Amino acid sequence: AQSVTQLGSHVSVSEGALVLLRCNYSSSVPPYLFWYVQYPNQGLQLLLKYTSAATLVKGINGFEAEFKKSETSFHLTKPSAHMSDAAEYFCAVSVGLNDMRFGAGTRLTVKP
Amino acid sequence: GAVVSQHPSWVICKSGTSVKIECRSLDFQATTMFWYRQFPKQSLMLMATSNEGSKATYEQGVEKDKFLINHASLTLSTLTVTSAHPEDSSFYICSARPRQDTQYFGPGTRLTVL
Numbered sequence: 001a002q003s004v005t006q007l008g009s010h011v012s013v014s015e016g017a018l019v020l021l022r023c024n025y026s027s028s029v030p031p032y033l034f035w036y037v038q039y040p041n042q043g044l045q046l047l048l049k050y051t052s053a054a055t056l057v058k059g060i061n062g063f064e065a066e067f068k069k070s071e072t073s074f075h076l077t078k079p080s081a082h083m084s085d086a087a088e089y090f091c092a093v094s095v096g097l098n099d100m101r102f103g104a105g106t107r108l109t110v111k112p
Numbered sequence: 113g114a115v116v117s118q119h120p121s122w123v124i125c126k127s128g129t130s131v132k133i134e135c136r137s138l139d140f141q142a143t144t145m146f147w148y149r150q151f152p153k154q155s156l157m158l159m160a161t162s163n164e165g166s167k168a169t170y171e172q173g174v175e176k177d178k179f180l181i182n183h184a185s186l187t188l189s190t191l192t193v194t195s196a197h198p199e200d201s202s203f204y205i206c207s208a209r210p211r212q213d214t215q216y217f218g219p220g221t222r223l224t225v226l
Contacts, residue, residue, distance in 0.1 A: 034214070043118075043205050044156070044217040051214075090155060100146070100215060102155045 002027040002093045004074075006103035014111045019063075019078040021106050023091030026072065033074040034092040034100070035065055044090065050074060061085070086110045115139055116208050118218035125196055126226055133191045133221045135206030141186035142208035146215060147179070150203040162189050196225045 007022040025031055032051050036044040048059025055067040065076045074091060088107050094100040115138040125131050135145060144163050148156040160176075162168035162183035170176045178200075180192040189208075193200055201224050207215040 032214075036217070041203075041220070041222065043116075043219040044207075046214065046216070049214055099161075100158070102157075104155045105153075 001101070002031055002095050002099075003101055004033075004091045004093045004103040006089075006091050006106050008106055009104065010107045010109065012109040012111060013081045015083055016080050019076070019081045019085065019108065021076040021089050021091075021108065023065075023074045023076065023103060024072050025074060025091075025093045027093060027095060029095055032094045032096070033065075033067060034094070035059065035063065035074075035076045036090045036092060036102075038088045038090065038105075047076070047089075081108075081110045083110050083112065114210070114216040116206065116216050116218040118204075118206055118221050120221060121219060122222040122224075124224045124226065127197055128195055130192055130194045131196055131223060133193075133204055133206075133223075135189045135191070135208065135218050137187045137208040137210075137216070140208075140210045142189075143186065143211050144209045145183055145189040146207045146209070147181060147189075147191050148205045148207070150205060150220075152203075156205060159191075193223065196223070198225045201225045 004025045034049045035047040047063050048057045050057050050067045058064045063078045090105050091103040117136045119134045147159045150156045159174045160168045160170045162181050164183050168181035183189040205220045207217045209215045
């Protein structure tokens with residue numbers, strides 16, 4: 001079965017600094033990969049998704065992620081953090097479009 | 113586009129009562145809907161997958177008689193927590209999937225059982 005591992009339950013960056021949230025996946029077949037953001041007491045908002053097209057995926061709010069098959073990774077990056085980026089981020093994997101499995105989440109804190 | 117709503121956004125109930133949570137896809141038809149549960153500071157755990165007009169498929173360890181799922185139409189799925197107990201208190205999130213597209217998530221429902 002497919003799974004994802006998010007490295008680091010908590011990441012803290014300064015405003016304007018690079019954001020890097022790590023995600024590694026495990027799947028026996030080519031996966032679909034996703035990054036979601038969750039603000040307190042809210043549902044999940046899709047940031048971006050990889051569905052076997054371009055390996056560098058650009059999402060909303062300036063985020064992007066690169067699918068690296070050789071490293072089984074799908075790390076999320078943003079060149080310059082903004083205070084409004086503080087939230088919980090979830091990486092997810094699915095085979096096909098059902099059966100989505102989520103990572104444990106990474107809480108991003110942005111310091112002024 | 114691709115908006116999913118949930119109602120209610122929060123509910124408090126007494127132990128032993130049943131609670132129904134609705135999940136609606138507002139601007140698309142969802143052939144498949146999913147129900148997740150999220151404990152504080154934890155990730156989402158898939159509870160069940162429902163396809164319109166058929167019985168839901170429950171994940172291992174989820175009691176189907178306790179968590180009743182009905183996907184009566186292409187825009188509505190309901191989750192009923194029967195005989196709720198304090199340990200059922202959680203954040204319940206649904207998602208809906210249009211045909212051949214990704215899942216879109218609702219805003220969640222916080223259930224507190226006293």
